[in-house]
Amino acid sequence: MASGTIKKDSGFGIAQVILFISIAILVIFVAWPVLLILFNAFFVDGKFNSMDFYKVLTEPETFQALINSLIIASMTTVGSTIVGTFFAWLVTRTDLPYKTFMKSLFLVPFMLPSFIGALAWKMLLSPHSGYINKWFMSAFNTTEPLFDIYTYHGISCVEVMYLFPFVFIQVCGALERMDPTLEESARISGAGLFTITRKITIPLVLPSIMSGALLIMLYSMAHFGTVAVLGIEQGIYNIPTLIYEKIHESAGSFASIRTGTVLATVLIVSAACIIWAQQKVLSKGHYQIIGGKSFRPMELKLRGLRYPLLFFCLAYIGFTILLPTVVIFMVGGVETYGLPLTWENLSLNNYKYILFEYDVTRDAIFNSVTLGLAAAFITMFAGVMISYVIVKMKVRGKGILEFLGMLPFSVPGSVIALGVILAWSGQFGINIYNTVWIILVSYIARYMAFSLKANSAALEQVHDSLMEASRSCGASMWQSLKDIVIPLVRPGMISAFFLIFLPALRELTVSIMLYAPTTRTIGVAIYTLNEDGETVMSTALAGIALIIIVLGQMFINHLTKKASE
C-alpha cells in the first residue's frame, strides 16, 4: 500500500447526507401532510381546541358516518374471516381435488378492483333496475326485489367478495408452515381429529387469522370505492366517502375542511390502533413451532363431500368473479344501459369510442399510465434508498427514519389525499392543486409502504459481508452499491415497481379527491361517468381497465417465475 494515496475519508459525511435525504422524503411526502391534518383538526384560529373537535365529531352527519364505517367494517371483517379461513383450510388441509389450481383461483379477487365489482353488482342487484332483480320480479310476478344491494348488508357482501383473500393468504401460509409433527404427536396421544383441530391447529393459526382480520378491518374502515358506488344513493356514508363529499361539494370551505380533518384524524387513530393490535397479535403468536420449512400436512379425507365441495368453490368463484366480470363486459357492449343483454345488442362500438375518440376516457387512460409509471419509478428508487438506510446503514439518527418508515403503512388513502390538499394548495408557497402533480405526490405517499416492504425484504437477503468484501477488494462505497447491492436487490426493486404501478392504474380513493377536469384517472373516469349516468361508457372503461390489470398481473407472474428459476 503506497502511503501517498491515503486521504481522509469522506464516507461518513455521505451517510449523513443519505440519511437526511431519506428523512426529508418521508417528512415532506407523508409526515407533514398528516401533521397538517392533526393540526387543522385540533387547532382553531391557531389555538388548541379539543371541544370543537368533539363538537364536529358529534354532529349527526359526522357521527353517522363513524357508526356506518364501524358497522360496515365489522360485518366485512367477520364475513371475510369466515370465508377466508374456510377456503384456506379447504385448500391446505383436505383432499379437495385440484387444490393448487383452486388456491390460485381464490387469489383472483385481488386483481379485481372492488369499486368495479361494486359497479357490476349495482347493475345486477340494484333494487329496481338490476338484471337479477328485474328477472326475479317478472318471473315471480312480484314488486319486491330479491336482494337490495344498496344496504349495509349489500355493501359488506361486496367488500367480503374482494377482501377475503387477505385472510385467505395469511391462514394458508400459517397452515402450510405448521410442523405436522405437532398434530401427529397429539394423534399418537389418542386425540381425535376434531380435538386436534380445536386444541392444536386453531390455537396455532389463530394469530394469522386475527392478523388477517385486522388487516381487513383497517382496509374496510378506510375503503372508499364500494361505499361510494353502492351507499351514496341511499345516503349511506362512511368516513372516506363523507370526507370526499365534504371536500367536493364545498370546494374547500373552512368548515368542510375541518370536518374532513376531524374524520381523517379518527381514521389515523383507528389505523394506528389496528396496526398496533396486529403487531401485538403477531408477536404473541410468534411460535417457534411454525417453522420456515414446508412440510406435508395431515389431510382430512372429505370422502363423499369431495366433489360437492369442489363444486361449491367453483360456484363461489363463478358467482363472485366470473358473473360480475361478464356483466361488466356485456354492459360495456350495449348501446344504452337497460337494453336486454342479447347478442344483437352487443357490439365493440363503445370500446372503440372510449379508446380512440372520447377525450375524457382517452385522457384518463393516458393520465393513469403516466402517473402510475412516474409514481412507480420515483417510489421505487426512494424506497431502495430509505430501506438501505434502515436495513444496512449504521448512522446516528436512524431511529427517526425507522419511525417515519412505519408511517406510510398506517395512513389510509383518503387521509393522504386530504393532507396533500392542505400541504400543496398554496398555503406553503407551492400550489399544485388541480394539476397532475398533486396526484403524483399523493401516489408517492400512498405507495411508499409497498416499496419499503419489497425493498427491505430484498436488502435483508443481501448479507453485510458481501458489501464488506467488495470494499476490501478496493471498491468505494458507491462502486460497491453499483456492483454488488443494486444487482442483488434488483428483483425486489422490480417487484416494488409493479406493486406500485398496477394498483396505481386502478387507483380511486386518492385521485377522486384531487382530480381536475383534465386530470381524471381511469378510476375517477369510471366513477364520474357512472355518477353522470353514462353507465355504458363507465362499464366499457372498467372492462378496458380489467384487461390492462390482468395483462399486467400475468406479466409480473411471468417475471417472478423467471426470477425464482
Added chain:
Amino acid sequence: MEDIIKVEGVAKGYGKHQVLQDLDIAIKKGECFTLLGPSGCGKTVLIRLIAGHEVPDAGKIIIDETVVADSASGEYIPPERRGLGIVFQDYAVWPHMTVFENIAYPLKMEKRPKEEINELVMKMIEVVGMKGLDKRLPSELSGGQQQRVALARALVADPSVMLLDEPLSNLDANLREEMRFEIKALQRKFGITVLFVTHDQEVALAISDRLAIMDAKGKIRQIGNPYEIFEKPADLFVFKFMGIANFVHATEKNGKFYVGNGNQEIPWEGPKGKAAQWVAGFRPSDVEIHREGPGLKGIIHRANFLGATMDYAINVDDQSLRTEIETHTAINNNLMFKEGEECYITFKALHWFDAEQLKEVEE
C-alpha cells in the same frame, strides 16, 4: 523481522457492551498469526477493525507503517484503501457473478489491463484447484469450492496481508483438514502475512507460526509459538482452552503437596510462587497408568473403549481425573482395566496453577 500490523491500545464497544479494551498486538511480516479464543470474545471485531469495517473507540491501528485508524487524531482510512485481502466466515462470494468475475473484481478495481486480469485470474483459479469452473455461478459450487473462490479473490491482487475470519467453520471435518493445509501452502507460496481468526485450537496449532489466546472478555492471555502455548501455558485459561484438562486440588503440608485431602504426595516438583490454594493441571495423555506402584493409588471409576484408545476415569482420594492409553499398548502391557480395579498413576507433565484461576474459568 519488522511488524506489518500494529494494534495499539485499541478499544471497541457496542452500547454498554465493551468488547475490546486496551488491546495490543503486533504481527510480523510474512508470518501466519492466529487469534484463538472462544466464540463471542471479540476476535471478529478485531479483524473488522483492522479491515476498516469498524472504527475503534480508542487506540491506533498501523498497517505497513501507515496509520489506518487513530481515534485520537480522527484518522480513518476506508477498507478499500487498506490493500488487504479478506476471507469471510460465510465466504461472501457474490452470487450474481461467475467464479471468474468474482476473482477478477479486485483487479478490475485496480484498473489493470484486460489481458493481465485474464492471465492473473486464470492462474489463480488453477492455484486454488478450480480449473474449468471459471464460468460457474456460486450457486453451482459446493461450500469448499466457494471457499476456494473467496481465497483466490483475497489473494489475486497480491495483498501484503490476508485476513481470514473463521474461514473453515462452515466446512465439514474432512474438508476443514484439507483446506487448512492448503491455506498454509498458499501462505508459504506467496510469502504473505496471514492473520487467521478461529475458535478451533487444532486448526490454530496446525497452521500458525505464532498465536494469541484471547479470553471471553477480549483480553489476550498469551502470545507465542504453538509449542510454547501448548507446553508452557501462561495460565490456567490457556491450558484449559488448548485441550481436555484434568485439575486436581492439592493440599500443602510442610512444603509437600497431597492429592485432595488425602495423604498421597503428588509425584511432581512443587509449585513456585505464592497462592493460597494450588491445583495441579495435566492432560489425559500426560498420565501414565500402571498395575503396581510407585505412583498415586486410585480406583478405575469408569472404563471406556474408544477404538484406538482406552479412556479411564480414575478416582484418587475423592479427586476424579481422566487418562487415555493406546489400546495396543494397554493390551501388550496388561493395562486393560475393569471398573472397580485398583491402579497406580504417574505423570509425564504437570502444571501448577493458582486455584483462584480455576474458579474464574469455571464461572
